[in-house]
Amino acid sequence: MHQADPGSRGSDAAETTIAIEAAAPVAAAPDLGLLRVLRDDGSVDPATDPGMSAELLLRAYREIKRLRLLDARMILVQRQGRVGFYGACTGQEATPIATGLALEKDDWVFPALRESSIMLVRGFPLVPYLAQIYGNSADVLKGRQMPSHMSGRAVNQVSWSSVIGPQLPHAVGAAWAAKIRGDRTVTVGFIGDGGTSEPDFHNAMNLAGVYRVPCVMICQNNHWAISVPTARQTASETIAVKGRAYGVPSVRVDGNDVLAVYKAVSEAVARARSGGGPTFLEALTYRIGAHSTSDDPTRYRSDEEVATWVARDPLARLRRHLVHRGLLDDAIDAAMEQELSAEISAAITEVETHGPPGRETLFDDVYADQPWHLAEQRAELLRGPKAPAGH
Amino acid sequence: MSQLRFREAVRAAMIEEMERDERVYLIGEEVGHYQGAYKVSEGMLERFGERRVIDTPITESGFTGISIGAAIVGLRPIVEYMTWNFSAVAFDQILNNAAKLRQMSGGQLRVPIVFRAPNGSARQVGSQHSHAMEHFYAHIPGLKVLAPATPADAKGLLKAAIRDDDPVLFMESETLYGVKGEVPDDPDFLVPMGQAAIAREGRDVTIVAWSRMVHVALEAAAVLAREGVEAEVIDLRSLRPLDETTIVASVRKTHRAVIAYEGWPYGGVGAEIVDRIQRLAFDDLDAPVLRTSFLDVPMPYNARLEQLVVPQASRIVEQVRKVLYRA
Ligand SMILES: Cc1ncc(C[n+]2csc(CCOP(=O)(O)OP(=O)(O)O)c2C)c(N)n1
Numbered sequence: 204m205h206q207a208d209p210g211s212r213g214s215d216a217a218e219t220t221i222a223i224e225a226a227a228p229v230a231a232a233p234d235l236g237l238l239r240v241l242r243d244d245g246s247v248d249p250a251t252d253p254g255m256s257a258e259l260l261l262r263a264y265r266e267i268k269r270l271r272l273l274d275a276r277m278i279l280v281q282r283q284g285r286v287g288f289y290g291a292c293t294g295q296e297a298t299p300i301a302t303g304l305a306l307e308k309d310d311w312v313f314p315a316l317r318e319s320s321i322m323l324v325r326g327f328p329l330v331p332y333l334a335q336i337y338g339n340s341a342d343v344l345k346g347r348q349m350p351s352h353m354s355g356r357a358v359n360q361v362s363w364s365s366v367i368g369p370q371l372p373h374a375v376g377a378a379w380a381a382k383i384r385g386d387r388t389v390t391v392g393f394i395g396d397g398g399t400s401e402p403d404f405h406n407a408m409n410l411a412g413v414y415r416v417p418c419v420m421i422c423q424n425n426h427w428a429i430s431v432p433t434a435r436q437t438a439s440e441t442i443a444v445k446g447r448a449y450g451v452p453s454v455r456v457d458g459n460d461v462l463a464v465y466k467a468v469s470e471a472v473a474r475a476r477s478g479g480g481p482t483f484l485e486a487l488t489y490r491i492g493a494h495s496t497s498d499d500p501t502r503y504r505s506d507e508e509v510a511t512w513v514a515r516d517p518l519a520r521l522r523r524h525l526v527h528r529g530l531l532d533d534a535i536d537a538a539m540e541q542e543l544s545a546e547i548s549a550a551i552t553e554v555e556t557h558g559p560p561g562r563e564t565l566f567d568d569v570y571a572d573q574p575w576h577l578a579e580q581r582a583e584l585l586r587g588p589k590a591p592a593g594h
Numbered sequence: 595m596s597q598l599r600f601r602e603a604v605r606a607a608m609i610e611e612m613e614r615d616e617r618v619y620l621i622g623e624e625v626g627h628y629q630g631a632y633k634v635s636e637g638m639l640e641r642f643g644e645r646r647v648i649d650t651p652i653t654e655s656g657f658t659g660i661s662i663g664a665a666i667v668g669l670r671p672i673v674e675y676m677t678w679n680f681s682a683v684a685f686d687q688i689l690n691n692a693a694k695l696r697q698m699s700g701g702q703l704r705v706p707i708v709f710r711a712p713n714g715s716a717r718q719v720g721s722q723h724s725h726a727m728e729h730f731y732a733h734i735p736g737l738k739v740l741a742p743a744t745p746a747d748a749k750g751l752l753k754a755a756i757r758d759d760d761p762v763l764f765m766e767s768e769t770l771y772g773v774k775g776e777v778p779d780d781p782d783f784l785v786p787m788g789q790a791a792i793a794r795e796g797r798d799v800t801i802v803a804w805s806r807m808v809h810v811a812l813e814a815a816a817v818l819a820r821e822g823v824e825a826e827v828i829d830l831r832s833l834r835p836l837d838e839t840t841i842v843a844s845v846r847k848t849h850r851a852v853i854a855y856e857g858w859p860y861g862g863v864g865a866e867i868v869d870r871i872q873r874l875a876f877d878d879l880d881a882p883v884l885r886t887s888f889l890d891v892p893m894p895y896n897a898r899l900e901q902l903v904v905p906q907a908s909r910i911v912e913q914v915r916k917v918l919y920r921a
């Protein structure tokens with residue numbers, strides 16, 4: 204992708220899109236192609252290879268693996284009633300992990316349900332991350348937010364909204380502010396395929412295009428929105444085409460191919476940072492597990508379909524590539540797995556030593572300064588075992 | 595009579611009305627193939643087909659808007675939100691269109707539509723998923739708002755709502771869906787809107803509640819009975835129209851009242867009831883009317899903190915003791 208001329212609005216957008224289309228082998232994708240790097244045999248397509256270093260590839264592998272193990276453990280502790288809810292990323296890890304690796308420290312992230320882990324990649328430690336899932340006294344959010352809504356000011360990550368959609372305009376707005384201030388920050392915002400039906404998706408796309416902001420908007424098209432397949436969500440042939448309709452350069456990328464996602468995100472980020480405006484990425488992937496811990500996917504999809512996608516598992520595909528390049532073998536892999544499992548177990552043990560946040564914290568942060576009526580309620584609550592009147 | 599769970603009573607009301615009137619249909623997220631996010635519409639797709647049980651993309655403003663359009667020209671949609679929280683995205687359609695089209699058209703148009711969903715606190719679903727939305731909607735002229743506590747009332751009120759020619763908002767509760775009760779089988783069993791029920795008779799204090807909080811108020815009344823206090827519990831059932839007659843008659847008898855509800859203490863239906871009581875039964879009151887509501891903060895996720903924010907029977911008991919000057 205080439206550098207944009209900030210003066211030539213519009214034509215640049217079209218050219219950039221075409222550049223990617225020309226490079227990408229056109230799979231079953233009408234209109235916009237599909238950016239792929241990893242081949243099934245573990246080799247890479249030299250025409251699209253982003254040239255990630257061995258170290259970076261191993262880091263990506265490790266992060267995906269950690270997330271895979273972590274999600275499995277969190278589902279387990281949810282089933283045991285130790286946390287209230289969990290939405291896993293299993294099968295879709297390549298996009299959040301590659302995104303985390305492609306960003307700079309000052310960039311901002313506005314995830315949706317399945318991208319909380321980006322903050323782990325960007326240096327947020329595991330124990331306080333888990334504390335947000337447990338919502339206990341070690342939680343910087345003070346037990347206020349649901350699991351799978353992790354966030355942190357220290358890593359410029361804002362919680363997604365449980366009511367689908369708002370984070371995408373927020374991402375565009377943060378990018379708009381960067382443009383107004385003239386700083387070099389880039390923002391990344393996420394949405395699911397189902398979320399593209401909400402007006403906020405269209406607002407974000409339109410305003411990103413109109414104001415030409417340094418924002419990368421990523422749709423994780425995991426084929427299902429709870430029980431609704433993408434084909435019943437939209438009559439468009441692709442999600443990416445919607446970005447193009449708003450004048451935002453749009454790319455379809457194999458979302459189970461870490462190298463391809465890394466390439467697409469890095470290029471979009473570089474372009475945004477140099478004044479080239481927004482990009483919309485549709486990452487084609489699949490939710491291997493349930494929508495959340497309150498869902499049973501066997502009610503609406505076949506085991507065969509799931510098996511097809513398990514065969515395209517992003518972790519296994521990256522593994523094949525690493526083995527192909529001589530960077531990984533069974534022994535290294537097993538040792539890594541053991542180490543990560545131990546790290547997760549230790550973090551869970553540590554986080555579970557903490558009790559609930561103190562009741563006095565309930566009234567903090569509703570406003571910048573605690574108003575008198577909340578101070579009164581707080582005093583009443585703390586006065587005795589009896590709960591307050593409520594007003 | 596049949597023993598039905600709350601969710602089955604809601605379903606029975608929809609099925610009977612859809613069989614009775616083919617202009618009635620059900621639309622919403624996950625209502626069809628998934629059988630409903632809370633299994634309320636289980637079996638309805640098989641029974642009525644995709645023409646009348648309609649799954650939607652995730653766009654509350656979109657499917658609310660098309661349903662209002664269809665209602666204007668003569669259909670009678672039942673619009674389900676996965677929860678009332680998500681109706682926030684459709685608020686403009688409800689506030690500015692469903693509620694006002696009759697009035698703005700000089701009475702030429704009508705919007706016979708039912709909006710229904712679970713409402714209020716569930717368990718550990720955080721601040722954005724735990725709203726008591728009835729307070730927002732009951733404020734709006736042109737809308738009717740119902741909040742039943744029992745399977746029988748759920749069925750009778752929903753049937754009345756579907757037959758009504760104005761927009762009706764129907765508040766269910768995730769925590770009530772499993773509650774069982776006797777429900778009349780008569781296909782013309784209707785519960786009229788705007789009539790409260792006495793859930794428990796008593797002479798010492800009136801507790802006014804609706805939806806899930808009726809059950810919590812009854813729990814509180816049982817505790818109070820052991821202290822020799824006989825509480826009368828009013829199950830409001832209908833928030834707009836509001837049955838002030840039943841409330842005032844009860845307060846005339848007990849001279850004391852506590853309003854127990856989910857939702858914040860600032861304004862809202864609870865404050866509205868306090869206004870009616872002080873205005874219409876001022877001379878009968880022996881104590882200020884008190885309320886038990888959410889604490890005035892967004893709902894936390896942590897279970898222990900959530901329990902402190904949501905009204906518990908113990909908090910209602912506490913308020914009752916205060917109005918009895920026994921605290
Ligand atoms: C406005 C709104 N409507 C409905 C829901 C309930 N809901 C939660 S997740 C979800 C599906 C989301 O699908 P998608 O955007 O494709 O993301 P995915 O879960 O597949 O990652 C729905 C309908 C919600 N949270 N917010």
